Each structure stands twice: as C-alpha cells, then as structure tokens.
Amino acid sequence: MTEQTTILASANPSEADSAKEILKTRARILARPAKRDDDGQGEILNVIEFRLAQERYAVEQKYVREVHPLRELTPVPCTPGFVLGMINVRGQILPVIDVKKFFDLPETGITDLHMVIIVHTEEMELGILADAVTGVRLVPQALCQPSLPTLTGIRARYLKGVTDQHMVILDVPSILNDPKTIVNEEVEE
C-alpha cells in the first residue's frame, strides 16, 4: 500500500489517473469470488444425519437450531398421534413430533428416542425425535435421487432426496409448512 501511494504521489496527474485505473482493474480481478471445485455436482447439501428405528434420515443443517438430548417429554392431550408431546428448552415450550407417525409409516418395533433435533422455518419451530444423531455430512445434490415412494413409503413432497446410501433427506420447510402439521382444533358444540 505504501508503495502504491508513493507511485501516485510522485507521478504527474495524468499518470496518477492511469495508475488509479490499473489499480482499480486489479482490485476488480482480485475481488472476483473464487471458483469452486464442485461445479460438476452443483449444490452441496450440508445435512445432519440421524437414526430412527434402524433407518437413516437427515435434515439440512440450515434448518436445525439445535440438537438436544431428550430428558423429559410431556404428552399433550387432544393432539394428533404424530405429536408425541412437548419439551421445555430454556423456558420455551416446543412440540415434538415423530416423523414416522407423521408419514404414516408402519411401526416396526419400538425405537430408542434419545435425541431431539429442533428444526425451524421463519414461522415455526418444532422438535423431531431421533434415536441418535450420527453426524454431519456433505451430500452433493447430484447424488440424491428424487425419492421413490415405493422405496421409502414417504410422499415425494416431504423429501429432498434419497442418497445412494439410502439416507433419506427430509425437506424441512415442506413438512413444517404442511397444513397437516398445524394443529388447530376447536371443541365443537
């Protein structure tokens, strides 16, 4: 920087202008964002993987607020079956759902629900129950098959895709924004 200033100071006005121009061009070139290597694969999904009844699921990390061990779960009466209950997270009450029940998947065996993954969109927040959270993965979108309902039994609109490793990536916004998710019931008279 000092060197450049000296050049500018010593040069006559027209030279200073052209020097400025050169510097500007240089700055522009340098400011261009670095090229990424993943051009061939397109978008990379940053997901949190979890296990639920021997199956592998994942949600995109950008929708995850936090992951919490499940210590206490209070059932809420008069709610649909997929709402397993509510939890208290630092003073905030959050409903917790079982995605298998939400998708009406057949219940095979019982699960060891130990973890809550708190997911959110702009409008709402809820907890998804999981047996265990197994890690964070980078999944190139290109490796995700559009889901086959026969394969997972889950409607395609709730899914972001299924990887070749049979990891089911859930589409958080479409689950949270689904009218089915919202519990809004009055007592009929």
Place this chain on the structure above:
Amino acid sequence: MPAQDQEFIKKLQVTFAMEAQEHVQVISNLLLDLEKSLSPAQEITAIENIYREAHTLKGASRAVDLSSIEKICQAMESVFAAWKRQSASPSRQAFDALHRTLDAIRELLASFTKKSGRPEGPWLAELIHSLDTLQLADTPEISAEAADGAIVKTESAPNIGPASTEPPNFKKEIAREPVFDEAKQSNSAVPETVRISTAKLDSRLLQAEDMLAVKAMATSHVAQLREIASSFEQWGKEWDKLAVDLRVMRRESEAPAATNRSPSRGGVLLHFLDWNVDFVRSLESKLNAAVTKAQQDRIGVGKRVDDLLEDSKKLLMLPFSTIADMFPKIVRDLCSDQGKEADLLIQGSGVAMDKRILEEMKDAMIHILRNCVDHGVEKPNERTRLSKPARAAITIAVRQLNGSKVEIRVSDDGSGVNVENVKKSAVNRGILAASDAQNINDQDAASLIFHSGVSTSPMITEISGRGLGMAIVRAKAEKLGGHVTVESDRNAGTTLRITLPLTLATFRGIVVSAAGQMFVVPTTNIERVLRVKASEIKSVENRETISVNGQAVSLARMEAVLELSPRSAGGDDSMVKPVIVLNSGQQRVAFAVDEVLREEEVLVKPFRKPLARVRNVSGATVLGSGKAVPVLNVADLVKSARKHGLAPTAIVVPKKHMAAPSKKVLVVEDSITSRMLLKGILETANYQVKTAVDGIEAFTALREEKFDLVVSDVEMPRMNGVDLTAKIRADKGLAELPVVLVTALESRQERERGIDVGASAYIIKSSFDQSNLLEVVRRLI
C-alpha cells in the same frame, strides 16, 4: 455486482423495510386525519408533515437502490406538493388513490423481505400515472404552479440516473433544512433509546421466566435440608435411651481401669462414643446453620428472580398503538366496501401492555371493528333519518384501571344490538330455552352474542354474521385472564368493555393428575374441590351426577374428556375419588381426577404454531421441577364434557368385580418414550407398573418393593440389562423373579449372553409389537 455487495444491499433493504413501514404508517394516519374535517391550521401542519414523510421515504429508498419505491414516493410527493401549494386540494378520489398507493408500497416491501407480496410489474407505471393525474385534477387551466408540477413529473417518470435528478431535489432539501433542525432539537430532549429486535427481548424474557424454576428449586432444597436436620432429633432420642446403660458401662470400665493401666476394650468403645456424640452434635449445629443460610438465600434468590421477571416483562410492554395504528385503515376499508361512513377515534393509544397480550388481542380487535361496521353502523341515509350525523363515530378508549389491569372500551353510536334477533338466534342454536327468552332482560340477552353461533345478522356477509367473531373475542380475553361485557341501547349504540391484565401474570393453579399425567387448572375456574364416594354418584338420564351444595352437577372423568386411556385401577363403591368442580360462564361441571396434588404459582406460556389451537389445552407451564405441564382450558373442558356426556358409555362406572389384585411389573428403560410405551401397554392389560431408568435404580426398587416381573432394556447407562439380570439371579430373595429383556441388539451372541445370565425371555425391538410382549408376560406370570 459482487455477491458480498448484493448481500449487503439486501441487508440494508431489510432494515429499510422496517423504517419504511413506519413512514407508510405515519402517512396513512395523516391521510386519515386529513379526511376528517380539520381546522385550516391543522390541515396545513398535516400536509407539511405528510409531505416531509413522503420525501424522507423517497430518499431512503434511493439510498438502498429501490427505484420502484422511489418512483412511487416521487409521484406521491408531487401530489402532496400540489396540496401544499394549494394548486390541488385533497379529494375523496385522491384519498382512495393514495391509500391504494400505500398498500402497493407495503406489498413491494413484503416482496423483498418475505418473498410474498407483489413484485414490481407494469401495474406500477399505472399507479404512478394515476397519481400524476391527481395533482392536476382540479387545475385544468395551465397556471405557473401547475407547470411546475409537470416538471417534477417528467423528472420522475423515466429512470434517469441520479445525477440528472439531483440538482432540483438538492435545492428543495436546502430550503427545508430549518424544519429538519427543529425536529432534531425537539428530539434531543427525549431520553436515550436503543432499538432492539423484539425477538431478542423475547428470548430474554423466556430466560427470566425460566428463573422461576430456580426459585422453586431453592425452595425444594431448603425443604430437603430441613428434613435431614430434623432426623437429628430422632438420633438424639435414640442416644438418650442409651444414657442409663452408658452410665453403667462407664462405671464398670473405669473401675478396673485403676488396676490395669491399659484401657479396656469397653473403654476404647466409650471413648469413641464420646467423640462420636460430639461429632454428631457439631454436625447438627453445622447443618442447622446451613439450613438457616439456605433459607436466607432462598428468600434472596426469590426476590431477585421476581424483580428480574417483573423488569423483563416491562421490556416487552408496547403501547396499544402498535396494534391500533392499523385500525383506522381497516375501518375505512370496511366502510367504503359497504357504503358507510365512520370515523375511528382512538384514545389512550399510549397505554403500554405486554406484547404477547397485544398480539393475542389484535385479531380480536379486528373482529370487534368488523362487527361495529357491519352490525352497528347504519347507512348514511338511515342515520340522517334517525337524525344522527351521517358519519358514525367509533371510539376505542384504552385506560389503565389500576396497577395490573387495563380496560379497552370500544363504543359506536350505531344501531345497538338487536336483542330480538339475538334471542331468536340463541333459541335456534339451543343456547337459550324458548321459555326463558321472554323473561331475560336486554342486558343479559345482549351478552348472548358471546356464544359461538349466535348472530344478530339475518344474513351472512363476507365480513361477519357467522356468529363467531364475538365468541373469539370472549375466548381470547378469557384465555389471557380477562373478561368482556357488552352494553347496548337500541339505536343509540353499543359499548364493549374488555378488561385485560397488563402483563401475562403468574396465576395460581391447582396441579391435578389424571391417567398418570399432571395438569394445571387455573384456580379461578375451580369452584370447589371435593372427595366423592362412588356410591354418591347418581345416574340421571344416562349421565352421572353428583350433588354439590344440594344441586345436581354432572360428573365427567378428566381422562375421558382429555381422550387419554384410563388407568387400570378399578374401584368399588366405598372408594373415594377426588373431584374438582369447574365453572365456565354459567355452567359448572364436576371432573373426577386421580389426585389433587397442590397449588402452585404458574405462568402460562401459550402454545405457538404448529400448535395453533389444541382442544382443551390452553398452553403449558413449567413447574418447579423444570417439567412442562399442560394448562387446561376450562371453557373447552366444560364444552367437551357436555359432548361426552351425551354418549353414556363415555363414563365408566367402576365395577366391583374387577380383576383380583393385579400383578406388579417393573419396567427398566432409559429411553423415556419406550418407557412410556411399555408402561402404557402393560397398564392397559391391567398390570401395575413402576418404572426405573437404569439397572441401579431398578435394583434399588426391587429391594424396596416386591414385583412379579421385570421388563428391562439391555443397553442402559450405569448398569445394563444383562448385568441387572445377573445381579437379580445372584440375589437370594430375587433369584426366581422372571426377567424379560427387550433389546435393539439382534446378534445371536448378545441373545446368548442374555440367556446365559438367566433372562427368562428375550424380545427384539425391531420385531416388537404389543401382543407379543403381553403374551410373553402372561406366560411368565
């Protein structure tokens, strides 16, 4: 543009959107003011202000590169400039167009903050054109001033670079400089403020509320310490009993001590006992000091928590105007849709209330205003016929009643509640008996509008008439711990009074249990708590009733109303059941519960989306233990109970010939859901179930109580299921106890290990279903 810059502009635009909304609101309010008849002086000030607001908004939108809004503002500013010069005057048509313009700006703002709303398009040009014609509307002759306006117009229409529009605007700004300075000076007297997003304050408040658990914890610690301290008394008594024996012993041990120099064995023991007594005594006094200290701390913590909570609540107190600012616009839109005229006057909009209460009341207030315009306000010609001013007046007056309550009064000078229609509607809906309809006074009849389905309107309009609006208002007010009343005079108007607490206050609630779960019922809704023998339950027309103060009150079972599976426990006629009598409005219903536990100070946290509204539950509260517990909605419960009452099977009369004392099962499982599931399955099959979270807890439970069977998970912290089984087999008293292992592990090896240590059965989680568990259990006991 580089991505970072774009992102920066995007951020700026979001900030701008917040600022812009405020400007739009101010312009909207000023327009509404101008529409009313103002004195000439007031009108000049209003026009000056509105012009300045539009100008500021224009400048701000240019700064963040939003040329669409800038263009609209430019056109709007030109109209206001024309008003200022008095080359054009505000007209009805102008107001309509300007309100439409403000709506358009709102849509544009929404389109880039939330991706909803309406993005830019050709409609924009049309809008600007309609505004351009406005400033010329009542000046057909080309005066010098009009020509001036035309120049402004040509400046704004095409998107010329900022350089060419700069000079004229620049001059204008210089001309207005003194005005801005004045505004700044008057602002400097205002105390310093900081803008913080409410989301941040929300989380601060939640944290403060969470401190209530700390307070409760401190209380329970003190109780625990006291209990320990009191056990020293027991020790003291036991010690005193030994006094005589000890004296004898001491004498005996001292006598030979004289002949034998070395201390006898008894002497050593006595020496130790003496030391031990002193040790225990000093321990006792230390503990007592600790109890005193803990108690002082509890009081100190309690006070600090209360102060913190109180102050945090105040942080989230917002003036009523935060929701009221939109009301004049709503009333105006409703009126113009129906060809009615009304002014809305808002008094006391500065009264501050808890943000959450305001949010909850916003919809309710809109329902009230709709009702006012739709049912209250008459058409202008009708009003003239009744010799009332053609423009109706709707007043919202907010005032603080005392330290903790606020009253919102909404009154109109319209037609009042049509009592006859209300009665008719109520009779049709079965809310009012036809015979009572004659005797009921007008005041009580008017109050019937708060019942769902009752409407005064013979016709359902798009706006109202379904009879839901007022019911929603009442439900909201009651949920927040307030209430609502109505006064009405035929042809003179209607007044609604809503009383609300200023903050979401803690209230007292009774903790009850039903079907093994805890619930909180607001104490204010509880009329009585009784204990009723099964033999005192009478059956009237297929519905169970009990007698409360000589009156028959129908009885419902809490678990049935809450749709929970009832506990297996049977009962006989002599069994006493706790019953709480709840009232909602004029109705009362008694609910049988498992237990009435205690009264606690609780704070209701309303559910949020996705739990928009849950039947029978109004929200949750966090008990001292940190456990979230549902708070029941008494109005819903009473309704639900009436519904259930119609089905005679809903209430099961306890049978005498219930199964012999049921077998006791201990479920050991660290996962809470599996634990609840196993417990549920076994309980419905009439087993008595206790639970433990790991092997160590289970083994302790087995030592204390006799069980007939253990169902245990394998993988658990501290002591796993296999080790637990081994320990049970090794214990003399427990060796024969059947143990069922439930596991996710499917390997043969694991299974063999389980069988090796002596498990009676093995169930694999992945192939688990309730019938195979029950079958296995039945086979074993």
